[in-house]
Amino acid sequence: MEEDQVIAMPRIGDMAPEFKAVTTQGEINFPNDFRGNWVIFFSHPADFTPVCTSEFMTFASMEDKFAKANCKLVGLSVDGLHSHIAWLRTIKEKIEYKGMKNVEVKFPLIEDISMNVAKKYGMIQPQESTTTAVRAVFFIDPKGVIRSIIYYPLSLGRNFDELYRVLIALQTADEFGVATPADWRPGDDVIVPPAGSCGVAKERMENKNEDVKCYDWFFCTKKLDKETLEKKLLKK
Numbered sequence: 001m002e003e004d005q006v007i008a009m010p011r012i013g014d015m016a017p018e019f020k021a022v023t024t025q026g027e028i029n030f031p032n033d034f035r036g037n038w039v040i041f042f043s044h045p046a047d048f049t050p051v052c053t054s055e056f057m058t059f060a061s062m063e064d065k066f067a068k069a070n071c072k073l074v075g076l077s078v079d080g081l082h083s084h085i086a087w088l089r090t091i092k093e094k095i096e097y098k099g100m101k102n103v104e105v106k107f108p109l110i111e112d113i114s115m116n117v118a119k120k121y122g123m124i125q126p127q128e129s130t131t132t133a134v135r136a137v138f139f140i141d142p143k144g145v146i147r148s149i150i151y152y153p154l155s156l157g158r159n160f161d162e163l164y165r166v167l168i169a170l171q172t173a174d175e176f177g178v179a180t181p182a183d184w185r186p187g188d189d190v191i192v193p194p195a196g197s198c199g200v201a202k203e204r205m206e207n208k209n210e211d212v213k214c215y216d217w218f219f220c221t222k223k224l225d226k227e228t229l230e231k232k233l234l235k236k
């Protein structure tokens with residue numbers, strides 16, 4: 001592989017790489033302007049394309065839901081600002097899709113014609129496309145740490161319920177000191193303690209705590225009801 005083809009990929013646990021950029025909502029200094037909030041920073045391949053349009057309409061329709069979970073959205077593509085503005089205006093004025101219409105995208109959409117930001121975040125994946133970003137999703141916590149990363153190819157629109165689920169699961173792990181099992185959704189049992197401290201799990205297995213259920217010494221869950229979770233995580 002040529003030297004200039006080696007693209008650094010930020011990893012889970014890394015500080016989100018810093019950059020300044022022009023967006024549809026003015027200039028931003030990332031991630032510093034967002035400290036104290038969770039951020040979903042995502043890329044899309046191109047303005048005026050169908051999959052991206054369906055995604056932006058869905059994300060914009062869910063913006064308030066993410067805001068309630070203290071999460072801001074920031075988008076990026078390698079298009080320029082005028083293209084972004086024209087595309088978002090078209091979405092608002094002309095597109096009706098799956099019951100969504102008049103959809104206003106209020107979150108910032110970064111212009112990245114140079115691809116500098118996209119390259120910094122490993123959003124350009126040359127075997128998929130050398131000229132556009134793939135559909136990358138970075139979950140960044142209030143301290144600016146990357147907590148989860150999901151990549152999708154150009155042809156595959158994202159599942160926004162899953163993006164919300166990932167956000168809430170990360171926040172749940174932080175707030176309650178637990179892990180979340182396969183297909184977990186708020187209201188389902190959570191795993192105690194997080195992997196790595198099996199001794200505590202063994203003690204739990206011997207206890208008669210009705211909220212705790214142990215499947216074996218290394219695998220215990222407990223109840224965490226949806227109301228408690230929402231009270232802790234969601235703004236009114």
Ligand code: BEZ
Pocket residue numbers: 045046049050051052053154155
């Ligand atoms: C789309 O958003 O529809 C799309 C963009 C780039 C390549 C393929 C599909």
